[in-house]
Every structure is written in structure tokens, then in C-alpha cells.
Amino acid sequence: MSQEIFPVVQWFPGHMAKATRMITEHKKKVDVVIELLDARIPRSSANPVIRELVGDKPHVVILNKCDLANPKATKEWIEFFKNDGIHAIAIDSKNGKGNKQLVKTVESLAQPIIDRWLKKGIKGRTVRTMILGIPNVGKSTLINKLAGSAATRTANKPGHTRGQQWVKVGKNLELLDTPGVLWPKFEDQRAAARLAMTGAISDDVYDLDSVIKQLLAYLEEHEPTLLHERYKLTEEERTSVDTMLEAIGRRRGCLVSGGVVDYDKVRRVILTDYRNNKLGYITFDGVDEEPYYVDEE
Numbered sequence: 001m002s003q004e005i006f007p008v009v010q011w012f013p014g015h016m017a018k019a020t021r022m023i024t025e026h027k028k029k030v031d032v033v034i035e036l037l038d039a040r041i042p043r044s045s046a047n048p049v050i051r052e053l054v055g056d057k058p059h060v061v062i063l064n065k066c067d068l069a070n071p072k073a074t075k076e077w078i079e080f081f082k083n084d085g086i087h088a089i090a091i092d093s094k095n096g097k098g099n100k101q102l103v104k105t106v107e108s109l110a111q112p113i114i115d116r117w118l119k120k121g122i123k124g125r126t127v128r129t130m131i132l133g134i135p136n137v138g139k140s141t142l143i144n145k146l147a148g149s150a151a152t153r154t155a156n157k158p159g160h161t162r163g164q165q166w167v168k169v170g171k172n173l174e175l176l177d178t179p180g181v182l183w184p185k186f187e188d189q190r191a192a193a194r195l196a197m198t199g200a201i202s203d204d205v206y207d208l209d210s211v212i213k214q215l216l217a218y219l220e221e222h223e224p225t226l227l228h229e230r231y232k233l234t235e236e237e238r239t240s241v242d243t244m245l246e247a248i249g250r251r252r253g254c255l256v257s258g259g260v261v262d263y264d265k266v267r268r269v270i271l272t273d274y275r276n277n278k279l280g281y282i283t284f285d286g287v288d289e290e291p292y293y294v295d296e297e
């Protein structure tokens with residue numbers, strides 16, 4: 001499917017330059033970087049140039065929203081990152097699950113830095129960290145959970161950008177209370193569809209028809225049982241994504257006068273079902289998945 005899922009040009013260039021500037025500026029003040037990914041799409045929600053931006057800073061990968069992902073796939077992804085020499089942790093920042101482990105991991109990654117400081121006679125210096133991730137991956141939710149009450153915030157230290165503060169989150173750890181917003185992989189249309197499904201892209205900027213068709217095609221290929229359990233489609237109705245859409249529309253009463261299927265309504269019903277986990281807990285990105293190739297027609 002080579003149809004563009006969402007129009008990138010109007011959205012990204014200015015944001016990319018701003019994000020790069022913000023990260024480059026803050027990176028200097030930060031000892032460890034926290035990269036937030038969506039556990040349902042660890043590859044699609046990763047920024048394409050994150051390694052360049054982070055450089056050789058120690059960094060930890062967080063698979064956030066693990067409550068919505070397939071637990072088996074989450075384990076595979078943690079192993080995948082480990083094999084690449086990267087610490088990865090699954091968390092559910094909405095409910096605060098995994099936060100303690102996150103603080104501990106950042107502190108342990110910073111230990112060699114603390115040791116170096118001690119050798120130089122620097123004692124009691126706090127380790128500084130910041131959170132980076134694409135929109136809607138849960139950065140603010142995590143910062144708020146980690147920060148706890150506003151009282152823990154270190155107020156207006158001189159020399160910091162106005163409105164940005166360091167929040168104490170552990171014994172020796174401070175977190176920048178403003179996250180670094182990264183851009184997603186918008187040239188990869190498979191990733192774009194997955195970003196759209198999971199809510200990383202505003203619902204009014206992408207083509208819902210092609211996103212829903214990709215969702216149905218994915219379910220038919222990888223999770224036919226979930227699809228069957230929800231919509232009770234017959235073999236014949238599952239011939240193509242179009243026949244599936246029509247059958248789901250009839251079954252769910254998405255009809256206009258004359259008994260014609262209201263396709264726009266069916267698409268929204270399916271998206272709502274998926275977003276409300278009525279289709280189960282799905283991780284779309286697989287560790288062994290073939291890379292996406294751009295269709296060069």
C-alpha cells in the first residue's frame with residue numbers, strides 16, 4: 001500500500017529544527033538520557049536519528065504503555081535491546097508501574113560518572129537526566145508521576161531557561177521537567193499507520209481508510225483469532241479487507257438508509273474497538289520483522 005498515511009510536510013520541518021536545537025542544548029547538562037518508546041510499537045515509535053542526537057551519553061530505553069502491549073512481545077523487545085547493549089525497561093507510567101526500577105537503572109548507569117566525579121573530588125553532585133520521545137508516548141505522564149508533588153521541584157535556579165526546572169526524583173537524581181519532543185518515522189508508511197492506530201498522530205491528519213485497512217490486514221495475518229472473536233466473520237467475509245469492512249459494518253449496524261454500509265462509521269467503530277482494547281493487547285512491531293522498504297514506483 002503506497003498511499004500516504006499522513007501529510008508530513010505541513011507538520012514537521014519547523015518542529016524538527018526546534019527539537020534538535022532543544023536536545024543539543026540540554027544534552028550538555030544531562031548525564032543519562034531516557035528514551036521513551038511505545039511498547040506496542042517499539043520500532044515505529046523510535047526517532048530515526050536518536051542515536052545521533054544522544055551521541056555517546058549513557059541511555060536507557062523505556063517501553064511505556066506496557067499495559068496495552070502483548071507481554072510476550074514486550075519481553076522479546078527487552079531482550080532485543082539487551083543484545084544491542086542497551087538497558088530497556090517496560091513501564092506503565094499511567095499507573096506508576098516500573099518507575100522505581102527506572103530510577104534505579106538510571107542511577108546505576110550513572111555510577112561510573114559518579115565514580116569519576118569522586119576521583120576528581122566532586123562530592124554530592126546530582127545526576128541529571130531528561131526524557132525524550134515522540135508526541136503522545138507518555139512523556140508528561142511519566143514526568144508527573146516521577147515528580148510526585150510540585151513541592152519536590154527545585155525552584156528557579158539561576159542559569160536555567162525560564163519555565164524549565166530540575167525535579168528531584170531519587171536520592172541523587174534530577175529530571176528535567178520539560179521533555180524533549182522528537183519526530184517519528186514519517187517516511188516509513190507502515191510505521192505511520194501504526195503510529196496513527198496507537199494515537200501518536202492527531203486523528204484529523206491521517207487517512208483513516210488506509211489505516212483501518214492496514215489494521216484489518218495485520219489482524220488477519222497475525223491475530224486472526226482476535227479478529228474472529230470480536231466480529232465473528234465467516235471465511236467468505238474474510239476474503240479481503242473490503243469484504244471485512246462491509247461485513248463488520250452490517251454486523252455492527254453501521255448502515256444508512258437503504259441498508260447501505262456507512263463506511264466512515266465502520267472505520268470509527270473498528271478504531272474505537274482497537275483503542276479500547278476490545279481487540280486484545282497487540283504489539284504491532286515484531287523483533288524479527290522484515291524492514292520496511294519504500295515503494296519506489
Ligand code: GDP
Pocket residue numbers: 064065066067068091092093094095133134135136137138139140141142
Ligand atoms: P506526551 O505527549 O508524550 O507527553 O504524552 P502524555 O503524557 O500526554 O500521554 C499521552 C496519552 O497516553 C495520555 O492519554 C496518557 O494518559 C496516556 N498514557 C501515558 N502513559 C501511559 C501508560 O503507561 N499506559 C496507558 N494505558 N496510557 C498511558
